[in-house]
Amino acid sequence: MMTNMSERSPSQGAVIELKDVEKSFGATKVLTGVNLSIAKGETVVILGPSGSGKSTLLRTTNRLEPIDSGEIWYHGKPIPREGRELAAYRAEVGMVFQQFNLYPHKTAVQNITLAPVKRGKQKPEEARARALRLLADVNLSEHANKRPGALSGGQQQRVAIARAMAMDPEVILFDEPTSALDPEMIQEVVHVMKRLSADGMTMAVVTHEIGFARESADRIVFMDEGRIIEESDPESFFTNPRTERAQEFLGKILNH
Amino acid sequence: MSTSRIFDIAGPRQQRRVRIATTVSLVALVLVGLVVAEKLYYEAQFVSEKWLVFYDLDFIRFLLAGLWVTLQVCAVSLVTSALFGILLALGRLSSVAVFRIPAIGVIEFFRAMPFLLIVFAVMFGLPSVGVSMPAYWQLVVAITVNAGAMFAEVFRAGILAIPRGQREAGLATGLPSRHVFTSVVFPQAVRNTTPALMSQAVRVIKESSLGYIVGVAELLNNARVVSEFTGNFIQAYLAAGVLFVVINTTVSYLGARWADRLESS
Amino acid sequence: MDDLLKALPGLLEGLGVTLYLSIPAFLLAMVLGSMMAIFRVSRVRSLEVLGTLYVEGVRNSPLLLILLLLVFGLPDVGILLPLELAVIIGLGLYSGTFVCEAVRSGINGVDVGMVEAARASGLTTRHVISEVLLPVALRTMIPPLATVFITTVLSSALAAAVGVTELTGATRVYNLVAAQPFVAFGIAAAGYLLINLLIGWASAKSERLLRFNQ
Numbered sequence: 144m145m146t147n148m149s150e151r152s153p154s155q156g157a158v159i160e161l162k163d164v165e166k167s168f169g170a171t172k173v174l175t176g177v178n179l180s181i182a183k184g185e186t187v188v189i190l191g192p193s194g195s196g197k198s199t200l201l202r203t204t205n206r207l208e209p210i211d212s213g214e215i216w217y218h219g220k221p222i223p224r225e226g227r228e229l230a231a232y233r234a235e236v237g238m239v240f241q242q243f244n245l246y247p248h249k250t251a252v253q254n255i256t257l258a259p260v261k262r263g264k265q266k267p268e269e270a271r272a273r274a275l276r277l278l279a280d281v282n283l284s285e286h287a288n289k290r291p292g293a294l295s296g297g298q299q300q301r302v303a304i305a306r307a308m309a310m311d312p313e314v315i316l317f318d319e320p321t322s323a324l325d326p327e328m329i330q331e332v333v334h335v336m337k338r339l340s341a342d343g344m345t346m347a348v349v350t351h352e353i354g355f356a357r358e359s360a361d362r363i364v365f366m367d368e369g370r371i372i373e374e375s376d377p378e379s380f381f382t383n384p385r386t387e388r389a390q391e392f393l394g395k396i397l398n399h
Numbered sequence: 400m401s402t403s404r405i406f407d408i409a410g411p412r413q414q415r416r417v418r419i420a421t422t423v424s425l426v427a428l429v430l431v432g433l434v435v436a437e438k439l440y441y442e443a444q445f446v447s448e449k450w451l452v453f454y455d456l457d458f459i460r461f462l463l464a465g466l467w468v469t470l471q472v473c474a475v476s477l478v479t480s481a482l483f484g485i486l487l488a489l490g491r492l493s494s495v496a497v498f499r500i501p502a503i504g505v506i507e508f509f510r511a512m513p514f515l516l517i518v519f520a521v522m523f524g525l526p527s528v529g530v531s532m533p534a535y536w537q538l539v540v541a542i543t544v545n546a547g548a549m550f551a552e553v554f555r556a557g558i559l560a561i562p563r564g565q566r567e568a569g570l571a572t573g574l575p576s577r578h579v580f581t582s583v584v585f586p587q588a589v590r591n592t593t594p595a596l597m598s599q600a601v602r603v604i605k606e607s608s609l610g611y612i613v614g615v616a617e618l619l620n621n622a623r624v625v626s627e628f629t630g631n632f633i634q635a636y637l638a639a640g641v642l643f644v645v646i647n648t649t650v651s652y653l654g655a656r657w658a659d660r661l662e663s664s
Numbered sequence: 665m666d667d668l669l670k671a672l673p674g675l676l677e678g679l680g681v682t683l684y685l686s687i688p689a690f691l692l693a694m695v696l697g698s699m700m701a702i703f704r705v706s707r708v709r710s711l712e713v714l715g716t717l718y719v720e721g722v723r724n725s726p727l728l729l730i731l732l733l734l735v736f737g738l739p740d741v742g743i744l745l746p747l748e749l750a751v752i753i754g755l756g757l758y759s760g761t762f763v764c765e766a767v768r769s770g771i772n773g774v775d776v777g778m779v780e781a782a783r784a785s786g787l788t789t790r791h792v793i794s795e796v797l798l799p800v801a802l803r804t805m806i807p808p809l810a811t812v813f814i815t816t817v818l819s820s821a822l823a824a825a826v827g828v829t830e831l832t833g834a835t836r837v838y839n840l841v842a843a844q845p846f847v848a849f850g851i852a853a854a855g856y857l858l859i860n861l862l863i864g865w866a867s868a869k870s871e872r873l874l875r876f877n878q
Binding site: 404406407409417424428438439442444508511512513514515516519520523524528601604605606608609612619623626631632636643647648651 | 740
Binding site for chain 1: 775777778780781782783784785786787788789791795796799800803874
């Protein structure tokens with residue numbers, strides 16, 4: 144699949160498409176010629192050693208980091224660069240962070256309802272009812288009125304996923320959602336993500352959870368030193384990685 | 400740097416807005432400047448004799464003599480305050496209540512008092528109980544009492560910040576506890592607290608301006624003499640202000656540099 | 665006891681003047697300091713420079729010098745302010761620099777990840793600021809701002825040096841008349857301690873009320 148895609152126009156059916164994306168932090172190049180397209184309903188898992196540019200890739204996708212060159216399309220249109228248009232685009236692309244990043248001054252329910260209410264998407268009562276349903280979905284009904292400080296890491300991350308869902312986004316980006324969790328809490332979050340994937344949510348997931356990748360990914364993208372160097376279905380990636388770097392990477396994480 | 404991460408990086412539209420805001424604010428600032436200048440001109444403040452203090456050598460020398468006294472007062476006060484502060488900090492950290500409780504009392508009391516009240520107490524209170532001293536020492540004593548309490552808290556924070564393990568390591572190598580303190584804990588505490596001490600030094604320099612009240616011929620007091628002699632209050636105090644700002648900015652800058660070096664090492 | 669009763673009215677009046685000076689001065693400092701802090705975190709270079717010049721220039725000058733400039737300098741350019749007003753302005757200008765630093769470090773100290781999450785959720789910049797950034801930053805600003813308030817009260821004593829009889833000035837006057845340093849300074853000290861404790865208590869209380877983990 145490592146064909147030269149630089150001549151390609153926005154492909155049919157792609158929700159998000161990155162084309163020749165380049166990004167540097169100062170003198171360090173973090174993304175080099177990245178091409179990626181994510182189709183409706185697809186779960187793409189991005190793997191790679193730390194510092195390979197996975198997180199930056201996700202962060203550029205909703206413009207938390209601007210890119211130096213190349214293009215990012217949403218339904219065939221370049222993503223907005225600022226202002227209300229950018230906010231409206233971000234409302235369509237949810238994001239879940241490694242550190243949960245809940246609002247510490249708001250309860251679980253308030254964390255979830257803030258964006259839908261402020262964007263005028265839902266009325267407060269409506270938003271609250273929906274937030275309670277979302278919390279029930281992630282098994283947190285009894286914690287609805289607690290602040291993040293009173294919740295465990297796993298519970299916070301499930302609230303964060305519910306918060307991302309509240310905007311009815313078309314895509315959700317997961318940036319190492321389980322890396323900051325204690326081992327016993329990882330499964331409760333992975334479980335929620337698996338269900339979302341099975342329900343047909345379009346997802347891009349940066350993770351080290353190989354179990355999730357094997358079971359839920361439609362496609363594995365392997366990055367190294369800011370480039371996508373391998374792209375395949377999970378079965379062939381895990382049983383028969385083509386690049387030496389991917390073999391090395393899998394050797395390390397599967398045998399530890 | 401951190402604010403640039405809080406907000407989105409400016410896109411072209413916002414960059415344009417920033418440029419417009421810059422232009423508008425610059426124009427507004429220039430207008431304000433013109434109004435002030437016009438007022439000053441109208442009040443004949445631009446007559447060159449009014450600014451004598453900025454170019455007449457005698458006046459400059461007189462102000463610099465004041466600055467020299469300011470620096471002397473500060474140098475002496477910094478030493479006495481540091482000594483008093485260390486004493487108070489050790490008292491507060493002591494496990495012996497007889498040392499600890501009075502130290503806490505003294506620190507908290509003097510931190511809660513206005514500096515001028517301390518100055519008045521030294522000037523008018525002490526003589527009535529038979530303690531009198533020259534104005535210079537009245538100023539030094541007042542600063543020492545006030546700054547000592549501040550220094551004590553800085554030192555205490557510095558000592559508490561030294562990891563316990565280091566003290567234990569020192570004791571484990573067989574050093575007596577007193578030597579562990581003087582050769583392991585204390586030097587590091589001083590090193591780590593230097594930036595905070597520098598900002599306290601700025602405070603001391605500002606406090607020394609109460610020589611104006613006590614009657615010490617330091618910078619502000621000499622500026623008062625100039626202002627009364629020439630009748631040009633604005634210029635005399637501005638001149639002193641320039642010198643204070645230069646000295647204090649330099650001290651703050653050195654403190655910040657030291658803090659940077661600590662962070663990178 | 666008699667001495668105490670004789671001293672009290674004058675000193676209480678002084679305490680009133682202290683509050684009369686320091687409360688408006690602190691409010692002025694809050695407005696000015698917050699404005700300058702916004703200037704300093706804005707991307708508008710000219711305002712950033714203005715904010716920096718203000719903070720560095722005023723913070724590094726002795727407050728007494730600022731008061732002297734306002735009280736004796738302004739009349740030279742034909743501006744005659746009531747004495748108390750000049751002191752309030754000077755005190756507000758001076759404390760404003762500390763408010764500015766407290767507000768600025770409060771804003772810069774906010775968890776960047778949390779703000780990114782707010783942006784990523786589709787909130788506009790205005791809502792990110794009003795719903796997430798400020799509510800969180802304001803809580804962390806309470807203790808440093810309370811310290812600035814205390815400092816403002818203590819600094820207001822310098823008004824005595826330019827002829828306003830607030831608590832410290834009243835202490836000196838009473839001591840001159842009655843030559844009772846222990847009574848005079850004792851009452852004044854108690855007054856300042858009380859104000860300190862009150863502000864400290866209010867700060868701790870409001871911080872507890874606004875704490876996140878409930």
